[in-house]
Amino acid sequence: MTDQPKRILAIHAHPDDIELQYAGTLALLKDRGCEIVYCTMTAGDLGSMDLSQKEIAAVRRGEAEKSAQMLGAEFVCGEFGDLAIFNDDDSRRRVTEIIRKARPDIVITAPPLDYHCDHEATSVLVKDACFGATVPNYKTHQWDPAPYLDHLPHLYYVDPIEGTDYYGNPMPPQFVVDISEKMDLKLEMLACHASQREWLRAIHGMDEYLDSCKRWSATRGEENGFAYGEGFRQHKGHPFPHDNLLGELLNLK
Template sequence: MSGPQAPPRILAIHAHPDDLELQCAGTLALLKKRGCPVVMATMTPGDCGSAELGPDEIAAVRREEARRSAEMLGAEYVCLEFRDLSICVDNDSRRRVTEIIRKTRPDLVITAPPVDYMSDHEMTSRLVRDACFNASCPNYLTQQWDPAPATEKIPHLYYVDPIEGVDWYGQPVPHDFVLDISETFEFKLEMLACHESQRAWLRKQHGLDEYLDGCRRWSSKRGAEIGVEYGEAFRQHRGHPYPGDNLLQELIAG
């Protein structure tokens, strides 16, 4: 007779430090409450995210901010060390992302949406989708140092909202479901507040100083769709041969 089943392992991977906090930290906090091990990964260290510091200096700052945020959650933080504004879909990139899938061995992956306002997000989405498929193919070699073995299965794959929920033309992007994050929303803001350098960058580059308030407004809008205070929206990748049952929603529902 077998013992209790281990909680599913979660890999959340997006382009830059703070992307995960903005788009799905409330859900990650709920998953941690349900006993799921969580790895938070970023493709880059945010090396273009400053008007004052050089790339190496700001990258060091933003890695530490991401590490502190993940530590608050009790999650592991990993950076794949791509460079800002330079992520592209090629074989070397696929191998690097496949290796992180094999090393973390997730049951469920949350990543960037296929359509968003910038290329780094869209390239991340494509590479993660490919890596989830490639990771279970034993003959696909990542050519990385000390490679992990192939995974046993293709994980459940989910995409977060694009920024403001729209495509390049400002038209709404469909989502499959919204999760109620009301109980973890304030904690989500605390994680996001770890990224102080990004708030300063947005003030300088985009004329925005509503880092936390903007997050609150968008989460409130998504929550209103299902009659709760705060929510986060997701779309599931159900194409062949990815799993089609909604594991994420089942986990949050208990």
């Protein structure tokens, strides 16, 4: 590898998704000198029983910014609406511009199959936009567009929630990162999203936001011989890179 810092684009659907699924790995990458762009597709504008969409979006955007600051990461919001992320041309061009501006060596995003439609739409949009970002004539219609990428970034998907498919069948990751030393920071970042805890308690009757995250991280870790872990799969379809740059940066065996 060269001495140039690697750039990581962490892009998932909602504020708190990154923390739940891979903040520990991002913290390890930060320690290794990587530059991180932290992007949520939405600002969580439907995540309240009491506040208006505009009001809760402002709250949740602020929570995401606070969390990103804990990694020294640049925060970006795609400004999609909750339950309104769709795989269409306008959306693909918007995500393409996000990727071009981030200039990533590695993109880490939502899994293709997950419980939430916004997660799945994010996954396919990011995959297709990574390719589109390298095509000079694929214009994004921005007033000040970023130049196209001269390479395809390495693309990775995080675990689906609870690591299962729609039928509860396990979906094992290709590799798991030991985040034991970063588990406390991961939980501190997740705790920034206080409004999401209130939303989950109101809409789903859940009040174990941090504990459930810790349990799942422990499950992935214990399967691989360490305390806490985060699972990943790499997109290796043509023409994406096949070497495991993420694993190389983290000295995975």
